[in-house]
Amino acid sequence: MARQRMAEVLYGQVATIRANTLSSPELRSLAANSCRAMRDSIIQDGRASSVYLTSVDGRFREREETVRLNGGMVRYVFSYLAQAAAYALSYCKDRSPARSGAFRKAWVVRVNDKLWTRPLAAIQPGQKVEIVNTMPYARKIDTGGQITSVPPGIVEAARQATLRQFSTLSVQRKFIVLTEGQDARGGALPYVLKAQGIDSGLSFSKKTGFERLRPRSVTRRKDRAAGQALTYPALVLTETDDG
Numbered sequence: 001m002a003r004q005r006m007a008e009v010l011y012g013q014v015a016t017i018r019a020n021t022l023s024s025p026e027l028r029s030l031a032a033n034s035c036r037a038m039r040d041s042i043i044q045d046g047r048a049s050s051v052y053l054t055s056v057d058g059r060f061r062e063r064e065e066t067v068r069l070n071g072g073m074v075r076y077v078f079s080y081l082a083q084a085a086a087y088a089l090s091y092c093k094d095r096s097p098a099r100s101g102a103f104r105k106a107w108v109v110r111v112n113d114k115l116w117t118r119p120l121a122a123i124q125p126g127q128k129v130e131i132v133n134t135m136p137y138a139r140k141i142d143t144g145g146q147i148t149s150v151p152p153g154i155v156e157a158a159r160q161a162t163l164r165q166f167s168t169l170s171v172q173r174k175f176i177v178l179t180e181g182q183d184a185r186g187g188a189l190p191y192v193l194k195a196q197g198i199d200s201g202l203s204f205s206k207k208t209g210f211e212r213l214r215p216r217s218v219t220r221r222k223d224r225a226a227g228q229a230l231t232y233p234a235l236v237l238t239e240t241d242d243g
Contacts, residue, residue, distance in 0.1 A: 024069060032064030035074040051082040051121060079125035084166040084237050085109055086120045088131050091158045092235070096133075097141070097148045106135045106184030110234075115181055125239060130176065131158070132234035134183040136191050139175075142233040145200040155233045162235070170238045175231035190229035197224025 042048045055075040056062035064074050089107060096104040109116040110130040111123060123129060132138075137146060144152030151157075155173050163171045178189040199219045205211070223231065 025065075027069055028065045028067060031067055031069075031072075032074070035064050035076075039076050048076075049078040049080045049083055051080075051123065051125075052076045052078045053125060077125055079123070079239070080166050080169060081125065081127060081129055081237060081239065082121050082123040084162055084169055084171070085123055085129045085131065087165055088158050088162045088171075088235055088237065089120070091161055092131060092133070092154055095150055095154050095157060097150050099149065102184065103133065103135055103138070103141065106133045106138070108132060108134055127238075129237040130234045131237075132176065132178070132232050134178060134189070134232070136183060136185065136187070136230065138232055139230065140200070145198075151206070155235050158235050162237070168240060170236075170240050172236045174234055174236050176234045176236075177229050177231055179229075193224065193226050193228050193230055195226050197221060 039048075039052070043050050053060055053076070054062065054064070055077065056064060056067050057072050059066075067074055089109060092107050093104050096107070098104055108131075109120065110132065111127050113128070113130075116123070116129075133142075135141075140146035141148055141150075142152060142155050159171050159173045163169070178191075181189050183189055183191060197219045199214075199217050222228075
């Protein structure tokens with residue numbers, strides 16, 4: 001089911017109730033429990049993400065019990081980035097060639113241009129998420145330049161599927177340069193092309209599969225020249241301003 005809001009905001013306005021039988025701490029506890037119950041209810045119903053930030057009177061990461069009793073406000077900002085990242089990563093893996101499993105295992109998540117090694121659920125609102133395969137031949141598989149057991153266009157298919165599920169996110173397919181760390185084979189990044197790129201001459205259709213339209217030939221594209229850093233097809237997820 002498509003997500004109707006990417007950063008849905010739930011407001012819990014704290015009523016200015018005065019009761020002789022309740023102390024201020026007890027009032028704050030009642031207000032806090034009411035806000036949390038409302039938050040948990042919409043999460044369990046699937047109307048909000050399980051990843052969120054809590055703001056109490058404009059201060060993030062405060063406990064609900066610290067709210068002002070006179071006009072205070074508890075605000076939950078829900079993010080679908082973490083859920084979308086998990087969905088897209090699973091989609092890419094499921095549609096990868098599985099003969100050896102190496103390509104399927106080579107998908108990684110980057111957050112704000114850094115390799116993400118923490119649980120995906122820890123991805124916070126406002127971050128940039130990239131899902132990319134670090135195999136040196138990932139570009140060939142995605143663009144149809146190498147015959148495999150699966151159709152080309154894995155990243156684009158993942159983009160379309162993710163956008164259908166999370167319609168208020170920005171989901172794009174981009175070619176990125178990986179500038180640090182190691183690729184899936186243990187080689188240093190960025191991977192630098194050792195020779196001029198090759199035009200495979202291949203074509204693919206759902207009806208006929210892979211076909212060779214012309215002989216392999218050296219491409220004249222400057223971005224595929226020897227010495228250039230390889231660019232990788234990546235799925236890029238961000239929040240939109242009106243999410």
